[in-house]
Amino acid sequence: MHSADPAPLASVYERVRKNPKFHELVRRRSRLALLLSAVVLVGYYGFMMVVAFAPDLLHKPLSDESSLSVGFPIGAAIIILSWLLTGVYSHFANGSFQDLTDEITRETLQ
Template identity: 65%
Template sequence: MSNQIYARVRQNANYGILVKKRGRLAFILSALVLVSYYGFMMVVAFAPSLLGRPLGEGMTLTIGAPIGAAIIIVSWLLTGVYSHFANGEFEELTENLIRETAE
């Protein structure tokens, strides 16, 4: 692609909107995953007895196992949230950008 096309894309209002919305969503979702994961790791490192308690009387499964599994599941769900926006709103903005730039 030529530099002219790149310049036209960057000057298009839809490009700015797309970059801003996609970046904000990516930051929020990444922060949620990182905070939950590193928060869990901090509890494991500095207060392991909190997660080491059994789920019930006489049980060997601890509280930490379902919490760890929930963090993984939430990460998958957040990936689905990003895919929803990427295939919806972001796709529409990209198509508008391509259509307007090609003119």
């Protein structure tokens, strides 16, 4: 069992919490996560509402000769949108969010 003194670790956490860049990181990351979550939820629940209350809209064929319904590409687009939004979040997480995290770490450990 490791019996290190937790006091130095607590002071590091306190310095991080007091850093204005940490508050900026939390604010920006939370705003992006809420925005992306809202987009996904609106898409999924909107699709489910159409399935529940207007299924005939999704049942229509893409064209007169097509056996593929309108609902299939819409459902596929929602899944692809989720993947793309994951990529958007990863872009920010590995870019500006990581840069801010690195700055906070450097400033905290000085």
